[in-house]
Amino acid sequence: MLKQSLNLKLSQKLSPQQIQLMKMIQLPTQAFEQRLKQEIEENPALESGKEKEEDYEDSYDDYAEEGNESISADDINIDEYLSDDDIPSYKLQANNYSADDEDRDVPYAGGLSFHQSLINQLNTFTLSDEEYAIAEFLVGSINDNGYLRRETLDIVDDLAFTQNIFTEEGKVEDILYDVVQKLEPLGVGARDLKECLIIQLEGKRPTRAVELAIQILDQAFDPFVKKHYEKLLHKFEITQDELKEAIKEIEKLNPKPGSSIVGNSKIVEQIVPDFTIRVxxxxxxxxxxxxNAPELHVSREYNNMLKGYQEAKTKTKSQKDAVLFIKQKLDSAKWFIDAIKQRQQTLMVTMSCIIDIQREYLLTGDESKLRPMILKDVAEKINMDISTVSRVANSKYASTPYGTKLVKEFFSESMKNDQGEDVSTREIKSILKTVVAEEDKKKPLTDDKLSAHLKEKGYLIARRTVAKYREQLDIPVARLRKEM
Incomplete structure (x- = not known):
């Protein structure tokens, strides 16, 4: 049986302008500049510079309420869109920059790519057409770290299907060993870390330490990785000094040989701080x-076009259509300028609140002074939504006397010490890092002992929590921190 009823429902939806504003707040400085440039290119009524903003604010409020309703050119009060400011724009522009302006040019690194460098080196070998094609295919299969992560049989099949080259596994491996693995930097073309390190050692001048290092990697790779030094001393019947020399040779090697070239061919990444904090x-x-605070104003040419329409005795349909277009662009420019101002206000209010909470830390730079603070704490103080604070914290950087920091780094959860006081987890991590740095590397502290050390300092932290913080700080387990 069909039944019809009437239900009242109240719902709240974000307008397109609000959504755009939220996206603008989230943008870091460089991305914001791109967004600004895009808007200026798309809206000819919007210009950047030191010129005063045109005086049409009153009219905007009237027309904004009309939304997408049809408006005729005769309904527009052009006087409200025009300004009495006749100062030429060139008198209001300056060529100097403020103190916190950075070089806007992003440097690009020149040079060849990693794979192109390897292919160029192939030309120095005397190879047949088939051998060159196989070598080139192998080079193309090497990843950015310099490793060949494919089985030889799969490469043979791909050569047959894609290159119409029918060959055997033995020939592919011969070209891999005799050609590809001889390319610079040494270590490229290896199938795993063990092979990569051995290739680099074989390219060194043969000494007792180098030969011993090759033996250790070839015959006892797992005990070496797990730092079972006693097993190595017993297996190779060597002294501790000999083992130390061999380990030093291995520590000089590059586990990712491809990265030495890949990193140099990429765009140099720069962090442009959104805030500057001074003490x-x-x-x-x-x-x-x-x-983040650009000078924007409405184009003078658009005002002149409106004046021309106002002064015209006869108004054609094309002129009326042009006035409607101009009105749309002026409204869009006004909204964008207001959005920029609201973005600036949101950034300053949020960051000012963070500074008030973390004032003691910012005055001293001591992480132990960092107070527990979560997004909710800031949102409640400035009467904004948590999502807005999150957008500021996750994408903005601040230049401080102690280095450039992500705003998110000022936030941390809290734990209670032995006196019942709330302390920041960042403070605990800092102390944990100090304890590990000061430990005896011949007998590194286990997680249980680290937990006991923290308890002695007044931080009641369980072993599993210590393990979690240690992993977050990229500190390996005690066995892997052991040194000779």
Missing amino acids: ADGEVELLLNSR
């Missing part, structure tokens, strides 16, 4: 990067 005379000063 002077016991006070913390916050500055917003000038790139």
Whole structure:
């Protein structure tokens, strides 16, 4: 049986403008500059510079309420869109830059790519057409770290299907060993870490330490990786000094030979801080990067077009269509300028609150002074949504007297010490890092002993929590921290 009823439902939806504003808040400085450049290119009514903003704010409020409703050119009060400011724009522009402006040119590294460098080296070998094709295919199968992570049989099959080259596994391996693994940097073309390190050692001048290092990797790779030094001393019947010399030779090797070239051919990554935090005379000063506060105004040419329409005695249909187009672009420019101002305000209010909470840490730079702070704490103080604070914290950087830091680094959860006080987990991690750095590397501390050390300092941390913090700090287990 069909039944019809009437239900009232109240729902809240974000407008397209609000969604765009949230996206703009999330953008870091460089991405924001690209967004700004894109908007200026797409909206001819919007210009950047020192010129004063055109005076049409009153009219915007009236027309914004009309939304997408049809508007005729005769309904537009052009006087409200025009400005009495006749100062030429060139008198309001400056060629100097503020103190926090950085070089806007992103440097590009020149040179060949990793794979192109390997292919160029193939030309120095005397190879037949088939051998060259196989060698080139092997080079193309090497990943950016310099490893060949494919089985020889799979390569043979691919050569047959894709290159129409029918060959055997033995010939492919011969070219791999005699050609590809002889290319620079040494170690490329290896199938695993063990082979990569041995190739590099074989390219060194043969000494007792180098020969012993090759033996250790070839015959006792697992005990070496697990740092079972006693087993190595017994197996090879060597002294501790001889083992130390062999280990030194291995430590000089590059486990990722391809990265030495790949890294040099990429764009140099730069971090442009969104905020600058300065400490002077016991006070913390916050500055917003000038790139986040651009000078925007409405194009003077568009105002002249409106004046021309107003002064025209007869108004054609094309002129009316042009006025409607101009009105749309002016409204869009006004919204964008307002969004920029709201973005600036949100960034400053959020960061100012963070500074108020972490003032003691910013004055001293001591991480033990870092107070527990989560997104909710800041959101409640500034009366904003947690998602807004998250957008600022996760994508913005601050230049401080102690280095450039991600705003997110000022946040941390809390734990209670033996006195019942809330302390930051960042403080505990800092102390854990110090304890590990000061330990006896011949007898490194286990997680249980690290937990006991922290308890002596007043931090009641369980062993599993110590293990979690240790992993977050990229500190290996005690066995792997052991040194000769």
